[in-house]
Amino acid sequence: MAHFFVTFLVHNRESGALNKTKKYEQIQTYFKKRIQRAEIPINAYLPSEHDLCEQFSATRTTVRKALDELLKEGYIEKEHGRGSRVIERRKSLGLPTIKGFSGSTDHEIDTEVTQPPQIADWDPRIAFPLSEDEKKSPCVYFQRVRRIDGRPIILENTWYSANALCLIPANDFVEGSFFKTLSQKFHVEVKGVEQEIRSELATTAVAQRLEVKVGLAILFLSVRFRTSDPKLNLYGSWYCNTSAYPIVSSYFS
Amino acid sequence: MAHFFVTFLVHNRESGALNKTKKYEQIQTYFKKRIQRAEIPINAYLPSEHDLCEQFSATRTTVRKALDELLKEGYIEKEHGRGSRVIERRKSLGLPTIKGFSGSTDHEIDTEVTQPPQIADWDPRIAFPLSEDEKKSPCVYFQRVRRIDGRPIILENTWYSANALCLIPANDFVEGSFFKTLSQKFHVEVKGVEQEIRSELATTAVAQRLEVKVGLAILFLSVRFRTSDPKLNLYGSWYCNTSAYPIVSSYFS
DNA sequence: TAGTGGTCTAGACCACGGT
DNA sequence: CCGTGGTCTAGACCACTAG
Numbered sequence: 452m453a454h455f456f457v458t459f460l461v462h463n464r465e466s467g468a469l470n471k472t473k474k475y476e477q478i479q480t481y482f483k484k485r486i487q488r489a490e491i492p493i494n495a496y497l498p499s500e501h502d503l504c505e506q507f508s509a510t511r512t513t514v515r516k517a518l519d520e521l522l523k524e525g526y527i528e529k530e531h532g533r534g535s536r537v538i539e540r541r542k543s544l545g546l547p548t549i550k551g552f553s554g555s556t557d558h559e560i561d562t563e564v565t566q567p568p569q570i571a572d573w574d575p576r577i578a579f580p581l582s583e584d585e586k587k588s589p590c591v592y593f594q595r596v597r598r599i600d601g602r603p604i605i606l607e608n609t610w611y612s613a614n615a616l617c618l619i620p621a622n623d624f625v626e627g628s629f630f631k632t633l634s635q636k637f638h639v640e641v642k643g644v645e646q647e648i649r650s651e652l653a654t655t656a657v658a659q660r661l662e663v664k665v666g667l668a669i670l671f672l673s674v675r676f677r678t679s680d681p682k683l684n685l686y687g688s689w690y691c692n693t694s695a696y697p698i699v700s701s702y703f704s
Numbered sequence: 705m706a707h708f709f710v711t712f713l714v715h716n717r718e719s720g721a722l723n724k725t726k727k728y729e730q731i732q733t734y735f736k737k738r739i740q741r742a743e744i745p746i747n748a749y750l751p752s753e754h755d756l757c758e759q760f761s762a763t764r765t766t767v768r769k770a771l772d773e774l775l776k777e778g779y780i781e782k783e784h785g786r787g788s789r790v791i792e793r794r795k796s797l798g799l800p801t802i803k804g805f806s807g808s809t810d811h812e813i814d815t816e817v818t819q820p821p822q823i824a825d826w827d828p829r830i831a832f833p834l835s836e837d838e839k840k841s842p843c844v845y846f847q848r849v850r851r852i853d854g855r856p857i858i859l860e861n862t863w864y865s866a867n868a869l870c871l872i873p874a875n876d877f878v879e880g881s882f883f884k885t886l887s888q889k890f891h892v893e894v895k896g897v898e899q900e901i902r903s904e905l906a907t908t909a910v911a912q913r914l915e916v917k918v919g920l921a922i923l924f925l926s927v928r929f930r931t932s933d934p935k936l937n938l939y940g941s942w943y944c945n946t947s948a949y950p951i952v953s954s955y956f957s
Numbered sequence: 958t959a960g961t962g963g964t965c966t967a968g969a970c971c972a973c974g975g976t
Numbered sequence: 977c978c979g980t981g982g983t984c985t986a987g988a989c990c991a992c993t994a995g
Contacts, residue, residue, distance in 0.1 A: 473982090473983065473984095474983080474984075475983080475984090499960075499961060499962080500961075500962065501960085501961080501962095509984080509985090510984065510985050510986065510987085511962095511985095511986090511987090512765070512983085512984065512985075512986095513983080513984060513985085515962085515963090516983085516984090518962095529962065529963090530961085530962080530992095530993085531961075531962050531963070531991070531992050531993080532960080532961050532962065532991075532992035532993035532994080533960095533961065533962080533992085533993060533994085534960095534961060534962075535961095535962085578950070645952065645953075646952065646953050647950040647951070647952050648901070648923065648946065648950055648951040648952070648953070649923070649946040649947075649950045649951075650903040650904070650921040650922055650923040650944070650946050650947075651903070651921050652921050668903040668904050668905050668921045668922070669903055669921070670901065670902070670903040670923070673950075691903070693901065693902040693903050694902075694903075697831070697900040697901055697902045697926075698900070698901040698902075699898065699899065699900050699901070700898075700899050700901070700953070726963090726964065726965095727964080727965075728964080728965090752979070752980060752981080753980080753981065754979085754980080754981095762965080762966090763965065763966050763967065763968085764966095764967090764968095764981095765964085765965065765966075765967095766964080766965060766966085768981085768982090769964085769965090771981095782981065782982090783973095783974085783980085783981080784972075784973050784974080784980075784981050784982070785972075785973035785974035785975080785979080785980050785981065786973085786974060786975085786979095786980060786981080787979095787980060787981075788980095788981080
């Protein structure tokens with residue numbers, strides 16, 4: 452049961468200046484960042500609550516509050532009698548994924564960047580009102596096609612405000628994932644998703660990318676991801692061929 | 705700031721018998737049930753944490769734990785400096801709803817029961833594996849059509865195991881809502897949803913109910929709701945006309 | 958049996974909302 | 977100003993896991 456020991460120095464109430472940082476938040480963000488940076492690997496155990504009390508000069512109540520927050524955010528799991536283990540963060544916050552995408556290894560999935568990140572215009576098909584900031588800002592755009600067993604299943608267009616986040620070249624994506632890049636390189640977390648879903652017939656342009664006949668029934672999703680950076684929203688227009696692989700989504704309280 | 709006072713009698717550790725009920729759970733379920741039964745109206749304030757400590761002979765820690773659970777479950781909201789207020793429970797746990805369905809009053813929505821609750825066969829289109837219990841059990845089925853401004857938008861088929869829940873006549877639905885009925889009359893809560901979504905062309909039967917042409921692009925959802933009763937799942941097959949009103953869903957952490 | 962997380966007590970001080 | 981919820985301390989005992 453390998454543990455990671457910490458030398459932690461935070462001046463909680465330094466020199467009478469207004470320091471409103473809560474102790475539990477300090478502990479929480481300390482581990483959050485270490486987990487995001489993968490300094491603490493997945494499946495590793497955090498120090499015991501008792502040890503954390505000593506290391507952070509805090510009581511169980513405070514330490515447990517910090518861990519409970521990390522639990523709520525999906526960074527750790529608690530195992531009674533064993534410890535708190537770092538887990539793979541549930542990435543799909545109710546976001547639709549291809550059936551079999553996560554967890555199952557039945558299908559080989561790969562992603563092809565069909566339009567590299569570039570400055571472009573906002574898509575008129577985005578179903579959400581842009582903020583004033585976003586309207587005025589230039590816009591970063593990229594397009595990807597997701598394939599299962601070689602067959603193109605989702606055509607994914609993404610937009611975001613260049614004022615809120617720089618243009619990230621496709622080669623800099625962490626393990627090819629845009630979300631992992633946001634988390635690990637920019638410490639930005641996806642906080643929520645909103646989706647608008649329609650059923651449509653494939654247009655020529657879409658049919659070409661998805662390699663289907665024009666007129667096939669296609670799922671169109673307009674998605675907005677909200678992030679921990681209030682200025683940064685990610686907008687997506689997804690065209691999905693659901694004839695072979697349905698879109699699945701789930702939510703549990 | 706009207707409060708509701710409570711006379712509460714629970715023998716926490718009666719006569720040495722094994723009574724493992726946690727105190728915070730007792731407080732939690734006490735208020736949960738009262739809220740479900742609408743004995744405490746929406747927007748009313750619970751007694752202050754200090755008062756609750758006295759009434760339940762507990763400490764702040766315990767009382768706060770109970771309230772935090774109610775908060776997580778969406779029954780109350782806490783207002784710093786004011787109190788804990790009962791709120792309308794978010795009913796759509798990530799469940800897709802018609803745009804404008806909740807909150808907005810732009811559209812008039814009504815629900816017509818097109819097939820009253822009856823014993824029937826399980827639908828072969830259900831995308832989730834049935835438990836052994838469910839397979840053996842007879843099945844309750846009903847069908848509803850949801851209309852916006854008079855136009856049929858969703859054709860909703862519902863199935864559940866008759867072993868887990870009795871057949872409820874449509875007239876007994878609380879305010880016409882099946883979920884409200886479950887919560888208020890049976891104290892069963894919906895805990896999670898899983899969905900499988902496909903895009904299809906309308907068949908004759910569906911087109912008839914939705915009053916559209918055969919061959920229109922239609923959204924098909926196979927839905928499973930999990931409830932607080934582990935034996936009771938609700939299965940749905942929804943056919944949606946998204947040409948005028950898209951389906952929306954959202955999730956925030 | 959030793960170590961872990963889960964529950965609980967009995968206090969304290971602070972920040973916020975309304976009077 | 978008082979009452980509210982938010983944070984925190986310093987302990988205690990219990991339930992679970994594992995050697």
